[in-house]
Amino acid sequence: MVTMKEIALKSGVTQPTVSVVLNNKKTTVRISPVTRAKILATAESMGYRVNEIARSVKTGKTNTIGVIGVLCSFHCMEIINGISETASARNCTLKLWPCSTLEEVKSAARKCAEQRLGGVICRSLTEEELTAVQTEFKQFGIPVVILVGSGFIPDGCSSVNSGEFDGAVKAVEYLRHLGHCRIGYVTTRYSGKFNERRLNGYIEAMRRNGGQEKSIQVVEISNNDLLPEGDKIKLLAFIRRNRLTACFCGADSLAMKVAYVAEAAGFRIPEDLSIVGFGGTDYSAFANPPLTTVHESFREMGRQAARVLIQTMENPNFPAEKVEIATELVIRSTCAKPNLNSISKTKQGERNETQR
Amino acid sequence: MVTMKEIALKSGVTQPTVSVVLNNKKTTVRISPVTRAKILATAESMGYRVNEIARSVKTGKTNTIGVIGVLCSFHCMEIINGISETASARNCTLKLWPCSTLEEVKSAARKCAEQRLGGVICRSLTEEELTAVQTEFKQFGIPVVILVGSGFIPDGCSSVNSGEFDGAVKAVEYLRHLGHCRIGYVTTRYSGKFNERRLNGYIEAMRRNGGQEKSIQVVEISNNDLLPEGDKIKLLAFIRRNRLTACFCGADSLAMKVAYVAEAAGFRIPEDLSIVGFGGTDYSAFANPPLTTVHESFREMGRQAARVLIQTMENPNFPAEKVEIATELVIRSTCAKPNLNSISKTKQGERNETQR
């Protein structure tokens, strides 16, 4: 590849002059228009591309930001796109370190240090993993760690999250507003933990509206691709035993499973059972019926995470910031006023349980 | 950060010696075990991290591979994880350049050159965009461009794709095997184009089994989040006019829309209408009913793309390779033998068309 030296040679100037011209430095140093034009033309004709690596050795920094963590489908791609939007607008580029074990995280963090990344965004790390990352980075003065998405958030660390608590409250209040009282919460464990912010939002909203303690009903099912038979039975029993007229689900995938299991058991949706999901990624719209859900803006979370990170990179004294991205209730076709006869209908429905 | 110079000073040796030891060079140069141990201990105690950037200026190369293109949800995250798996096993790291316009692609390609990336994987680029990338890279001897996913594939360029043609054939043959003759194809345009490989697979399979030319029926609907009313009518008319007993859909999202529209119009699925999707990402399993679909292994595509790319990086004379990843028919709950009475049932169904 063409270097500044070669351009200098061909233009009859010295290499640092080329550097000054190509970087368009407005320092005290001034270059005559004619020399400047000549250099620019030569660079262009030779197809010069600055060597960012060499520049980085010299300046001691890279404008690269890293993303470490569990980077699995759905939301993550949106988050990454959001990060990329902000990053590229600020002339930063993006490095990815998908990892799922502590060992992988440690190794990624080390590599980030070796590559002198400007800063790192962590996604869905366990407390232990996060500690490892912070230890590595503090030691080397690597500016910042920002968290995005669910998971543990230590003090003194900037973070971006969606307003999960408020979102859950919004969902439950919408159902109550429609007239539902018997609202169950369907949840699952991700990496061994419940999402407590959503659960607490559900509980708070149930209490807030004068709900009895006993009206708070929670069931846990697995989050596999296909629902195990045991979970189907558990789910149906949960709905029937508590005579639920509505289910609020901690994730869209759970809501879709509930819809499927309930319909197969003879419930009509939304007439006999209302369902609200959480997440609101594309496939909730394709669901049958299209899912009423709490929409989280993952792209915006990415944008904000990058913004906070870059700010901290530019000014390490920037105080830690906790950003919360508002959720939005998207009303589609899985909610209706409660059907007071639903219990008898359910009984009838049991007969066709295997029909579809 | 600690440098080799500092370690050298503290260990009472010279900096190149430190370099040799830390890189564990097995060259002619030998270091006495005691010096070696001392250097290693010092480096460890000082928390040394090699400066990869400085190393890269010197060696003139990076072990970074870039991914350029439309990096939107669902499949892309899987592809990226696949790439990352292979890359990290070969000690390469990953840079991402999400872009959707020609300008963005051009700018990304230029930055890849400036950052001296070892190679680049392109995803879902138009012919024009791809040409721009290739022009940039050929000029600077940047090793390779690999394509992954759908889109245009130029000669002389390695590529990885899923066996879409074969997958479509498999889907249609499965339906025929169940007894279906009247099988329609539902498709959409992505960036202005149909996926011809899937369409051709459908046509081929229809012909192959002695199907009449007129039995080949294709409809195009939009791929928005929510199906416009016009598309619903178009879809129902398509099914009824051709008295279809099955729909093969070019994407899972389309299949889910067909299921929704058809059920709303009184069709039972799969009794009255069988549906096969294409893609097989998670949400097809959460669909109602769970979708029978042609599963593409995006992760494997990513793995293979990275493998081919790295091979070419290591040996630029490596011949171009066209890899095709096999698809797999995943049978779930949207297909059954054709219901010979379905036409009359459909007529009945029309009455409840607005009921859900």
Added chain:
DNA sequence: GTGAAAGCGCTAACAT
């Protein structure tokens, strides 16, 4: 076995 010297391509301070 170890040190000395050179140089990768660039930036930046200073000299002319």
Added chain:
DNA sequence: ATGTTAGCGCTTTCAC
């Protein structure tokens, strides 16, 4: 207005 000099942190070649 341009050139000179130095040096970022590393790798590599060669001399001792």
